[in-house]
Amino acid sequence: MGLLATAGIPARTVVPLCDSVPRRLGWAVMVFVLGTLGVLAGLAAYGGDVDLGSAGTRVALTGTPYAVAAAFFVPSRWVRLGAVAALAAGVVYGGFVGPAQAQQRRHAAEVARYREHPELLYLGTAPTGMRVSRAVVGLAYFSVEYHPVRQDESGRVDLTVRRPLTPTLRCPELVERDATCSVDVRGEMRVIHRLPGGIRHITLIRHHRGAEVKVSSQSLDEPGLRRLLNTLHPLSDTELEGLMREEMIAQSF
Numbered sequence: 001m002g003l004l005a006t007a008g009i010p011a012r013t014v015v016p017l018c019d020s021v022p023r024r025l026g027w028a029v030m031v032f033v034l035g036t037l038g039v040l041a042g043l044a045a046y047g048g049d050v051d052l053g054s055a056g057t058r059v060a061l062t063g064t065p066y067a068v069a070a071a072f073f074v075p076s077r078w079v080r081l082g083a084v085a086a087l088a089a090g091v092v093y094g095g096f097v098g099p100a101q102a103q104q105r106r107h108a109a110e111v112a113r114y115r116e117h118p119e120l121l122y123l124g125t126a127p128t129g130m131r132v133s134r135a136v137v138g139l140a141y142f143s144v145e146y147h148p149v150r151q152d153e154s155g156r157v158d159l160t161v162r163r164p165l166t167p168t169l170r171c172p173e174l175v176e177r178d179a180t181c182s183v184d185v186r187g188e189m190r191v192i193h194r195l196p197g198g199i200r201h202i203t204l205i206r207h208h209r210g211a212e213v214k215v216s217s218q219s220l221d222e223p224g225l226r227r228l229l230n231t232l233h234p235l236s237d238t239e240l241e242g243l244m245r246e247e248m249i250a251q252s253f
Contacts, residue, residue, distance in 0.1 A: 014074055015070075015073050015074055031066055031070045034066075035067075035070075038065025038066075038069065039065050042062075045094040045098055046058070048098075048099060048102060050098030050099060051098065051101060051102065052098075064090075065090075068087055068090075071083035071086075113251060114137050114249065114251070115240075116137075117137075117142075119209075119211060120141060122142070122161045122208065122211065122234060123144060123239060124231045124232050125227075125228065125231035126146050127146060127224050129148055129153070130147060130148055130157065131146065131147065131148075133147040134248055135248060136251070137252070139253060140163055141160060141163075142160070142161045142162075142235075143158065143159065144158070144159040145158055146158075155218075156219060157216070157225070157228065158215065159213070159228065160214045161208075161211050161213050161214075162211065162212050163211065164207055164212040168187060168207075169189040169206070169207065169212075170183065170189075171183060171189065171191075178195075179191060186206075187206065188205065189204070189205040190203070190204055190205075191204075191205070199218055201216065202216065202217060203216040204216070204225050208232055213232060215228050215229055
């Protein structure tokens with residue numbers, strides 16, 4: 001306030017409000033209040049990740065709201081028009097352009113995090129009557145859950161892609177009770193668990209382009225699981241955008 005009041009002394013020849021000490025103090029109060037509101041708006045924008053330049057630029061911008069506020073009290077059409085233009089530019093950038101750019105940066109950073117291990121991001125075409133309901137990107141795996149499209153139907157298929165644990169797939173020496181394991185000539189492993197009620201939990205595992213892919217289900221039969229494996233393809237940008245838009249993808253650490 002003291003600095004503003006002092007700055008108003010040489011301005012009294014062009015600013016009528018500064019022609020006397022009481023009026024100059026009133027002018028300083030109004031400039032301080034309006035300028036501080038502008039600074040607070042800038043802080044809010046900066047807190048919203050709006051890019052305001054380097055540290056030096058941000059320091060310089062701190063005084064801009066006070067200069068714009070002071071310009072409104074100058075009885076000159078061009079000076080006031082300049083202040084209006086500066087205020088409008090600040091509102092447009094801080095309220096619209098800056099937040100949009102910040103959102104784009106956050107979105108690009110989120111996509112980059114999901115794409116950190118592209119060699120694991122494989123997706124299979126959803127089985128008939130099913131859709132992707134959830135996907136998780138882990139440090140060394142990518143998993144997808146498929147559920148029926150209709151809410152009144154039950155069923156689930158799981159797809160997991162990870163780095164291979166062994167060069168070739170082999171059945172364990174000790175197989176769980178009520179389970180069978182086999183590896184065919186193509187190197188694909190099949191594990192079947194027999195559950196109560198005649199239910200079979202089928203798991204198929206194969207190597208695919210340097211990754212180990214596993215699909216399993218109690219509701220989908222073996223041919224359906226194999227069709228899912230045969231439709232594996234890299235997760236496209238469109239598919240990733242759709243999962244992010246529907247909030248069906250997350251990260252796990």
